Amino acid sequence: MIETLAVVAVVGSLAVVGVLGPLVPAEQWLLTGAAVTGIGLLAGVPCGLWYHVVLYRRLRDRTRLPRRWWLDPVALHPQLAEGERRGVLTWFALGGLGFAIVVLGCALTVLGLVLQWLALRNA
Numbered sequence: 001m002i003e004t005l006a007v008v009a010v011v012g013s014l015a016v017v018g019v020l021g022p023l024v025p026a027e028q029w030l031l032t033g034a035a036v037t038g039i040g041l042l043a044g045v046p047c048g049l050w051y052h053v054v055l056y057r058r059l060r061d062r063t064r065l066p067r068r069w070w071l072d073p074v075a076l077h078p079q080l081a082e083g084e085r086r087g088v089l090t091w092f093a094l095g096g097l098g099f100a101i102v103v104l105g106c107a108l109t110v111l112g113l114v115l116q117w118l119a120l121r122n123a
Contacts, residue, residue, distance in 0.1 A: 017111060026119060029112030037105030044098015051091035058084045 021029075052070055059065060063079055080088055 021111065021115060026112045026116035029108055029115060031112075033105050033107070033109030033112055035105070036108055037102050040098050040101030040103075040105055044095050044102060047091055047098055048095030051088065051095050054088050054091055055080075058088060 052073060055073055055076060056065070056069075058081075059076060059079055065076070069076060077085075077089070
């Protein structure tokens with residue numbers, strides 16, 4: 001179900017960009033992309049960091065964590081007790097959402113750059 005939702009979101013986004021792309025000035029796409037990227041970073045980085053802190057606190061006394069556990073923390077999710085999952089995975093999801101917002105902002109910025117390049121090329 002989530003994969004279908006992701007495909008619908010991507011296709012819908014492409015359709016919106018295809019219609020709005022030529023109507024909105026390239027500078028506006030650049031500014032919007034930069035703002036969206038900043039919002040995603042401001043939200044996602046602290047949530048991702050706190051996810052790692054919470055995961056570490058839940059597992060440090062119960063198990064010996066691998067030396068570089070933070071590089072693949074998802075592998076540790078099965079070791080969480082049922083009552084701990086929600087508290088840890090909420091931060092995981094919020095960090096992931098922040099990352100998705102950053103990717104969207106970067107895509108909007110690239111769109112602005114491409115539109116600006118095309119405008120300069122055709123001038």
